[in-house]
Amino acid sequence: MSQVEDSVAGNGVLSDLGGKSYQELHKPSSEFASRDEYLSHELQIMQPKRWRPNLPFKDYRFEFEDTIPAMAGTIGKIVMVGAMAAAFAAPLGLGEAFVLENVRYEMIIAGIIVLLLSGFLLPTSNLAGTxxxxxxxxxxxxxxxxxxxxxxxxxxxxxxxxALFKGGSLMARLTSNGVAGGLLLYLGFVGTIGQVKNMIAWAEGIGLPHIAFVIIIATIVMYALLEHWQKRWLAVPIGCTLAGLLAFALGAPFEFKTAPGLPPMNPMYWWGENTGWTLGLPDLKAFIVVFPFAVLAVAMWSPDCLGHQVFQKISYPPRSERTYMNIDDTMVGCSVRQIAGSVMGGANFTSSWGTYIVPAAIAKRPIPAGAVLTAVFCIIAAIWGYPMDLAIWQPVLSTALIVAVFVPLLEAGMEMTRKGKTTQSAAIVVFASALVNPVFGWSLTMLLDNLGLIGDKQRSRDLGLSGRVIIPLVGFIILCLSMGLVGMFPGVPALLPQFRV
Structure with a gap:
């Protein structure tokens, strides 16, 4: 990665490009034997520039394939921000109107920031999601x-x-394939099972339990056919359309409720005493209370980013490393988006945008073009309103998450654990994650793996003292302390009294 980072930080041109620009190296798709060859060539000739303008058609192009991750990312964004806003609204006694308006507000905020950062100034920064x-x-x-x-x-x-201390990329380098693969397997399995259960519960709730079975079977067959035809990147639009049409044809109720419009755009409205959140501005105590949660939230970014970057590594062709998402740049983008969104009054808490980057990697597309389309789709959905109703309809929602995120996570996890001494580490990650959460599983297994107790012993010896012992141990202790303060260990009371049940 050092060669890639140096090239991006400098003039963005590696020796294998002969000093030519993207425009000079670009060729029309008609000159290639297949669409796949054309997309691979596009990745290999791109030269992303950090903190300098990256312009459409000059530094990258829009392709039909970019619409797929943009659509998946928009659907995922509506769903996840809605869940985040609802999680705040319930204990604060805020109604459904607050959730809807804040989601629309966050979609507009996300669209503008994504456009500026991932689409323009930081093209190797993955979008800031939820x-x-x-x-x-x-x-x-x-x-x-x-x-x-x-x-x-x-x-x-x-x-x-x-990000300034490059902690994210450091943790990624210290995470072996076994640890990363096990983490992906756990997240993929838990997510898939969860969405299948949600679909079944929804079908039973409307008195038509057979609908869930029909939709899931149809989705499995569709995914298998697309895999056979090597068109898996089409799984989101085809899967969502198929699920929606089947559900409606079999009698599932659906109606559009969210009319076009704009949410309140004044931050003072959202942070007023009697408007928006009805909380006013925070005091010092509020910052102290959220301190351990904030540490934990940022600590979760490294395994999240690592899992997303894996898809690019296994999907992109050789000599396209320049276009990989940069983990530290992604953390900068997430941080900027988080501060701006929170100050403006949004309910979103951000991380690397999985529902965008996973299908983008599968479709062999770089970040910026799809980022621009995602920004446009998010703003249109927020203002138009009606697409938000369709995106959160359970059959469409669950199908999108299964085929765009969770099944690809399973595939990537299995791919990473095929070779080398990886199965022990992968199994321990799953075991430890099931005990507490994926952050605990990742940090504990990384420590055990780097110490050489499990996994590849030669890799452990090559890491040096800091990579083998000091950094993993300090990271594990900090994370355990943060989780212990707020009572996240099963059966163990929180160390801070205010978090004890």
């Missing part, structure tokens, strides 16, 4: 007196500090 693992912790934060503005600002500050 931090799903934080959702179950939000009621605890609210009950203890935490404030969403304090929470968001601290996450952004800690994220910038970690």
């Amino acid at each position: 931090h799903g693992p934080l959702i179950p912790l939000i009621p605890i934060v609210v009950a203890a007196g935490g404030h969403p503005l304090a929470f968001g600002v601290l996450i952004g500050v800690f994220g910038i500090i970690l």
Whole structure:
């Protein structure tokens, strides 16, 4: 990665390009024997520039394949921000109108920031999405007196500090294939099972339990056929369309409810005493309460980013390393987006955008073009309103998440654990993650793996003292302390009294 980082930080041109620009090296798709060869060539000739303008058609092009991750990312964004806003609204006594308006507000904020950063200034920064693992912790934060503005600002500050010290890429380098593969397997399996259960519960709730079975079977057959035809990147639009049409044809109720419009755009409305959140501005206590959660949230970024980068590594052709998502740049993008969004009044807490980057990697597309389309789709959905209703309809939602994120996670995990001494580490990650959470599983197994107790012993010897012992041990202790403070260990009371049940 050092060669790639140096080239991106410098003039963006590697020796294998002969000093020519992207425009000079670009060829029309008609000159290639297959679409796959054309897309691979596009990745190999791109020269992303950090903190300098990257312009459409000059530094990258738009392709039909970019619409697929953009669509998947928009659907995932609506769903995840809705879940995040609802998790805050319930304990604060805020109604459905608050959730809807804040989601629309966040979609516009996300669109503008994604356009500026991932589409223009930081083309190797993955889009800043939503931090799903934080959702179950939000009621605890609210009950203890935490404030969403304090929470968001601290996450952004800690994220910038970690990125400046290149902590994210360091942790990625210290994570073996076995540890990373096991983490992907766990996340993919748990996510797939969860969405299947959600689909079944939805079908039973409307009195048509057979619909879930029909949709899931159809999705499996569709995915297998697309895999056979090497068109798996089409799984999101075809899967969502198929699921929606089948559900409606079999009698599932659906109607559009969200009319076109704009949410309140004034941050003072959202942070007023009697409007928006009805919380006013945070005090010092609010920052103290959310401190351990903010540390934990940023600590979760490294395994998240690592898992997403893996898809590019296994999908992109050789000599396309310049276009890999840069983990530290992604953390900068997430931090900037978090601070800006929280100050403006949004309910989102961010992390690397999985529902975008996974299908983008499968489709062999770089980040910036799809980022621009995602930004446009998010803003259109927020203002138009009706697409938001369709995206959160359970059959469409579950199908999108299964085929765009969770099944590809399983595939990538199995791919990473095929070779070398990886199965022990992978199994321990799954075991430890099931005990507490994926952050605990990742940090514990990375420590054991780097110490040479499991996995590849030669790799452990090559890491040196800091990589083998000091960094993994310090990281594990910090994470365990953060989790212990807020009571995340099963059966162990929280160290801080205000978090004890």
